[in-house]
Amino acid sequence: MNIGVLASGSGTNLQAIMEACEKGEIAGRVAVVISDREEAFALKRAAKKGIPAHFLNPKGYKDREAYDGAAVALLQEYRVEVVALAGFMRLVSPYFVRMYPNKIMNIHPALLPAFPGTHGVEDALAYGVKVSGCTVHFVDEGLDTGPIILQAAVEVKDDDTAESLHQRIHKEEYRLYPRALDLFARGKIQLEGRRCIIHE
Ligand code: GRF
DSSP states (O other): OEEEEEOSSOOHHHHHHHHHHHTTSSSSEEEEEEESOTTOHHHHHHHHTTOOEEEOOGGGSSSHHHHHHHHHHHHHHTTOSEEEESSOOSOOOHHHHHHSTTOEEEEESSOTTSSOSTTHHHHHHHHTOSEEEEEEEEOOSSSSOSOEEEEEEEEOOTTOOHHHHHHHHHHHHHHHHHHHHHHHHTTOEEEETTEEEEOO
C-alpha cells in the first residue's frame, strides 16, 4: 500500500511510520511526503530515507481547494492509496476529502471528541482531566470529527506541563499510527456508520 504523508512540523510521527514500514510492521511504504512549510524537518527526515519530499507553498495558490488540487495531483502521481496527516496544520478541503473518502487518517493528541483543534494537549491540561491520550481517526469535512480508528489513554500527572504530557502522548502516537495504517493496509478496518470495527 502506498502511503502519502502530509506534515508541517518536526515529523516524529512520520519517522515512526517510515521505520515501521522498514521493519515490516506496516504492510505498506511511504511513497511521498508533502509539507506546507519549507523548513519542516519532516521533509529532511523523508529525504534522508530517500523518499520523495515536496514543499507545496500555500502562497502559490488562490484558495484551499486550489492548494489541495495540487496536493491531490502529487498524491496521484505517486499512486497514493492512503493519506496520513501527521502534524499537518492545514484543514483539508471538502474536495480533498471527497477525493479520498475514508482514506485520509489524522492523529490527534487528545481523546476525541474531547479537545479538538490545534491545542488539544494544552486544552486538556487546562481543563484538568486526569486522563488524556491520542486518537487516530478518518478525516471527514469537520475539524477532528471523523470516525475513530484507534485511541490510547495517557495518565495526566499533577506536575505535568504541556510539554511533559505531550511527550508521553507522543510515545503512544508512535505505536498507534503505524498500527492503524497496518490495519488499514490489511483491510482489517470495517466502517459501520461512525464505528470502525477492527477485525483482528
Ligand atoms: C502530534 O502530536 C500529533 O498528534 C499532532 O501534531 C503532532 C505532530 O508531531 N497532530 P510530529 O510532527 O509528528 O512530531
